[in-house]
Amino acid sequence: MPADDRRIIDALKELSVSNMLPMHMPGHKRNAGLADYLRLLGAEYDITEIEGFDDLSDARGILSRSMERAAALWGSKRTYYLVNGSTGGILAGVRALSRRGGSAIVVRNCHKSVFNALELCGIDPVFVRPEMDDEYGIHSSVRPGEIEKALDCNPDASLVVLTSPTYEGVISDIAAICKSAHDRGVPVLVDEAHGAHLGFSDFFSGGAVKAGADIVIQSLHKTLPSLTQTAVAHLNGEIADQREFERELALFQTSSPSYLLTASIDACVRLLADEKERLFVNWERALTRFDEFVAGLKNLKILMHGSRSMEKRADFHRFDRSKILISTLGTDISGLELKKTLRREYGIELEMAHRNYALAMTAPGDTEEALLRLGRALLEIDANLSPAKVERAGTAPAARHKVYTLAEAANSEKVCIPLEDAEGRISAEYLFVYPPGVPLLIPGEEISAELISEIKEMSGSGLGLKSSYKTAPERIFVLK
Ligand SMILES: Cc1ncc(COP(=O)(O)O)c(C=O)c1O
Numbered sequence: 207m208p209a210d211d212r213r214i215i216d217a218l219k220e221l222s223v224s225n226m227l228p229m230h231m232p233g234h235k236r237n238a239g240l241a242d243y244l245r246l247l248g249a250e251y252d253i254t255e256i257e258g259f260d261d262l263s264d265a266r267g268i269l270s271r272s273m274e275r276a277a278a279l280w281g282s283k284r285t286y287y288l289v290n291g292s293t294g295g296i297l298a299g300v301r302a303l304s305r306r307g308g309s310a311i312v313v314r315n316c317h318k319s320v321f322n323a324l325e326l327c328g329i330d331p332v333f334v335r336p337e338m339d340d341e342y343g344i345h346s347s348v349r350p351g352e353i354e355k356a357l358d359c360n361p362d363a364s365l366v367v368l369t370s371p372t373y374e375g376v377i378s379d380i381a382a383i384c385k386s387a388h389d390r391g392v393p394v395l396v397d398e399a400h401g402a403h404l405g406f407s408d409f410f411s412g413g414a415v416k417a418g419a420d421i422v423i424q425s426l427h428k429t430l431p432s433l434t435q436t437a438v439a440h441l442n443g444e445i446a447d448q449r450e451f452e453r454e455l456a457l458f459q460t461s462s463p464s465y466l467l468t469a470s471i472d473a474c475v476r477l478l479a480d481e482k483e484r485l486f487v488n489w490e491r492a493l494t495r496f497d498e499f500v501a502g503l504k505n506l507k508i509l510m511h512g513s514r515s516m517e518k519r520a521d522f523h524r525f526d527r528s529k530i531l532i533s534t535l536g537t538d539i540s541g542l543e544l545k546k547t548l549r550r551e552y553g554i555e556l557e558m559a560h561r562n563y564a565l566a567m568t569a570p571g572d573t574e575e576a577l578l579r580l581g582r583a584l585l586e587i588d589a590n591l592s593p594a595k596v597e598r599a600g601t602a603p604a605a606r607h608k609v610y611t612l613a614e615a616a617n618s619e620k621v622c623i624p625l626e627d628a629e630g631r632i633s634a635e636y637l638f639v640y641p642p643g644v645p646l647l648i649p650g651e652e653i654s655a656e657l658i659s660e661i662k663e664m665s666g667s668g669l670g671l672k673s674s675y676k677t678a679p680e681r682i683f684v685l686k
Pocket of ligand 1 (some may be wrong): 290291292293294316317319369372373397399400425435437641642643
């Protein structure tokens, strides 16, 4: 059979005007006249794996061709489409590369999906902690030497997992980390949920596929023009087993993927293949103009480009230049207040904010005018700021003391108590601020007096502290 090279969206359009009677799922029957929401959401194109289309977990037709095109675009051995975000790919990747009950080297500032994967796989993680940058209160890059040390001390570890770039845009030296791991026959999984764009131009750099990581997971929806939930998983090298990975992907993905999502990934891949030079030149130009425009900021600091680049500092390997990280340190407003002001007074919604910074995400969908609008607002806010009366330095969180493994904690009896009384008890919960979703505390770790103060201070400062059983911040589940 000749390969089906049609754009998926074209195949869906053909189907929608055909006379084929849909005596199959989904229940809206592509009848957009049934209700307004179906028309608005494009239900006439919403199908799953029917005859003439393809099976996401065993692709041999239109999806298979599309995924080959994606692999060629990123330069991976194989690329798989994900319809439940990077989350599904991370769960599948960790499981494919690990042995149940085994061990893994995990960089501690990973997203909660990595911790969920560790728990599901019964992995006892050996954590490597990147330094916390005192000046800006964000994690710096993980040092390859620290990974190497952890690998030497834990010869049984079956994989290395890290996030690069982080939510804040900090990139680690993936090539050096891969070299240490591969020399020992250990695969590397990179959560590159925020970095699907990194490999496409020299302006952005640090992409993990080209750096040789074995499995790389990217959320297309975060930085590229694709619908929410869409992501890709790349497989590289010879260490990771293709068949295992495919089995795990099928395990963690729905058996009814919506073709609205797969058509979106297909179209995004084609758009990049055909027009990435134009799209990226415009994006780079808009970012450069923004950088020049905000050069006059007196109080706020943009940790991004040019002479103010974080890359000049030894603890930062690289910084993702698509992220506009605005530090409020040394000023009389917090990152949370800056975010609120931008929203309320300028109609600008940022991605996230923390105590000492706020984060704007940019993408090829941004115009130069959009970035200048943000720049104008920042200059105006900046002109009215004063130096901080109370310093809110980003202190490093205390190292947690692990008493039980994640699996042991998950299998133990739990009791909910007031946080006040939790000193010395062992947590049965994850505690995190979302975004970025990096756990402050995980099950099996001891709750110290210092941590209790940290939690109180965080919730007092307006950071939305969350916990697995939704008890934070007043109460917490601990082991009985
Ligand atoms: C670092 C990181 N990894 C993974 C994820 C999960 O990505 P998704 O929302 O595509 O499932 C996120 C989500 O914010 C993230 O920030």
